[in-house]
Amino acid sequence: MSTPRDRRPLSLVQRAKDDAPEAEVRPLDWGIVRRLFGYTRPFARKRNWLIVLTLLRASQLPALAWMTALIIAGPISKHQLSPLFGWIAAYAVMAVLTDGLFHFRQRFALEIGEMVVGQMRSDIFDHVSRMPMSFFHRVKLGRILSRVTSDVESLRAGIEQVFFVGIVQLGQMVFAAAVMAWTDWVLFLVVLGLAPVLWLLNNHFRVRLSRDTRAQQESFSRVTATLAESINGIRVTQGFVRQTTNAGLFRSLLADHSRYSMGAARSSAILLPLLELNSQFFVAILLMLGGWQVLDGQVEIGVLITFFLFANQFFAPIQVLGNLYNQALVSMAGAERVFQLLDIKPDWEDAPSAVELPDPRVQAKSSADLAKARGARVEFRNVAFGYDAKQRVLHDVSFTAEPGQMIALVGHTGSGKSSIINLVSKFYLPTAGEVLIDGYDIRGITGRSLHRQSGMVQQSNFLFAGSVLDNIRFGRPEATEAEVRAAVEKLGCADMFDSLPQGLATVVSERGGGISAGQRQLVCFARALLADPRLLILDEATSAIDALTEARLQQALVTLLAGRTSFVVAHRLSTIRHADLVLVLDAGRVVERGTHAELLSLKKHYAALHEQFVRMGAA
Known part of the structure; x- marks a missing residue:
């Protein structure tokens, strides 16, 4: 049976490190942006069309404003009715074309966002499913779920909204700025005076928004992790009447999350109105200067109308970009956390030179050969192992399981039984010594080929x-x-x-x-x-079965184990009476070995265990 000491995944220092919040980084990391952009390569054609449509959209909106200004300053101000209809028709065509292209830009953006999100979730699943068992002992389930759900979903908004909408808004500002500079460079210099103010405001709130956003994302991850853990352990929670206590702890996590969310909301609520206030303030200045120019006869009223229409085109994206910036921070935090998960290197991997473990049953030419090939030969040579590099749980373990033999592992909780099973299954690698399967060092064969020839029945069915x-x-x-x-x-x-x-x-x-x-x-x-399987592992496989069902299964076990090499961990000694070899473990060492009868005759560790089980009625 697995034990707390037997499965110590990491030291307390390492666990604290894994549970600690991620270090603060720059809000907008272009390395992450490039990596995220790389997910669009499989559909580069659609992506490129989307970029073209986005640039067109960025120019079409100011073009509509320009046509409006030309119509007002031209046919309307000069009372020319005939050209007016032509201009209106041209405006209508441009409007229809603009909205038609917007349909495809929107659709392509949503499709690309969905495809990127789907591929990213698939990559996370593939990556996590290939990680060794130590990873799952170290990383909470809720954290993994948070990466696949909320973090990846924040990337969808970043792709569909921040990137492409941001291009449209910035393009609109650039186009509007060019027209304003061409129309009246004096008034345009006034508009340029807004740039340093906006930059200072943005720079002041950037760090604050980044800190609050990252803390918000991290707190949500803790909420998700706690929720998943509580649901998985609901039987224990209810059994020990912990509902009220756990609910209080969960509410405290929710309060923390709300506090961080409110902090981000307050920062955003200050920044956006300030940006809008500055825009209105500069519009007032433009009205004063532009009005003076018109009254003084320096410019015509049509020029002023054109300039103000484009000033609106210039200032309108500011608030949108402010919102997009907030979303960009969320997306960056989500992307960073997702890529951190994807960049976790396994504690160990199959060696590049690892080979497939041959299955001798494939080459068997007769029923006799097939019967001989049904079992695998397993050998431990001076094996030492520890889940924590500083503390070993197995010491100098050596034994051989011949093909078809049943090896029983017996010992008190924490003796090392599950560690031996984990090594046989190549869920972990030995710290020292060798584990051989059919003469192949387990380090030199692929885990996939070994698992194809292995079977396992665990206590947690x-x-x-x-x-x-x-x-x-x-x-x-x-x-x-x-x-x-x-x-x-x-x-x-x-x-x-x-x-x-x-x-x-x-x-x-x-x-x-x-x-x-x-x-x-x-x-x-x-x-x-x-x-x-050729190699069968029964880890407390009958612990969940009542005595009557177990009696029925004895013959089934004989059928299941026949000819196969098997490792059996059991506290019911009736399960292992007929084992070919019983290994008695204590504190990670094999202290006795032999058959059931041989070990009873020694009247030592195994005999004492047997006596305990007899008194408990489990033998």
Whole structure:
């Protein structure tokens, strides 16, 4: 059985480091922007068209304003009716063209955003699913969920809104500035005086908004992580009447999140009105100077109208860009956190020179050869191991499991049983020594090829949401229903599945809800048998089964284990009486080895354990 000491994933220092908030970085990181932009390469043609449409949109909006100014300053001010209809028709054509292209710009932006988000979520899933077990002991589930949900979703807004809408608004300002400079350079110099003021305001609030936004994102991650942990542990929560206490803790996390969100909202609520106030202030100055020029006869009224229309085109994007800047900060924080997850290097990976573990059953030419090839040879040579580099949980462990043998691991909690299983399964690599499978060092074979020839039935009989049939053929998806039925009948438990409401088609909820613990365990046994492994691991596999069901499973276990090399961890000694080799572990060392009878005759550790189980009625 797994133990707290047996599975210490990291030191307290490392755990604190992993749970600490990320270090502060520049709000807009162009390295992250370039990396995010790289996700658009698979659909570069659509992306390039979108950029062209965005630039057109940036010029079309000021062009409409220019046409409005020309119509007012021309036919309307000069009372020319005939040209007016022509100008209005041209304006209508431009308006229709502008809105038509806007449709495609909007559609392409949404499509690209969806494709990027989908690819990014797929990359996160692929990356996480390939990480070793130490990663999942270190990183909370809620943090991973937060990356896939809220963080990636913030990137969608960054792609669909911030980037392309920002180009339109900036392009509109540049075009408007060019027209204003050409129309009246004196008034344009007044407009330019606004730039330093806007820059100072933006620079003052930038750091504040960045800090508040990052704290807001981090606090939401803590909320998500706590929610996921609470749901997973709801049985313990209710069993120890912790609902009120946990709800209070959750409310405190929500209060922190609200505090950070309110801080970001206050900063934004100050910045945007200030930007708008400055815009209105400069419009007032322009009215005063422009009015004086018209009254003094220096410019015509049409020129002033043109200038003010474009001044509006210049100032209007400021508030939009302010909102986009806030969204950009959220997107940057989300992108940084997502890429931090994607950049986590596994504690170990298959060596580049790793080879596929050969399956001798493929070359078997006769039933006798096939029977010999059904088991794998496993050897531990002076193996030492520790989940934490500073503290080892296994010391100088050596033994050999010949093909077809059953190896029983016995010992008190924390003795190292699960550590041996983790090494055999290549969920971890030994700190020292060698683990050999069929003569191959486990470091030199791919984990994928080893797992194809391995099967595992654990104490936590995990089932996926779906039918019983789908769960049984999880390890062999191509298996037919007839093959699944044959495996179930071979185990001698077909009647227990037939008693379910829809038989093998019965749908179970997440973690196997809807069927009994014993039935869930039977599903796991059938799953392992259908996968036809050469190396089988039973980790407290019968702990969730009552005595009557276990008695029925004894013959099924014989069928399941026949010819296969197996490692069995059990506290019920009845499960391991017929083991070929029993390893008695204590504090990470093999203190006794032999058969059940041999170890009883020694009257030492194993005999004492046996006596305890006899008194408890578990032998």
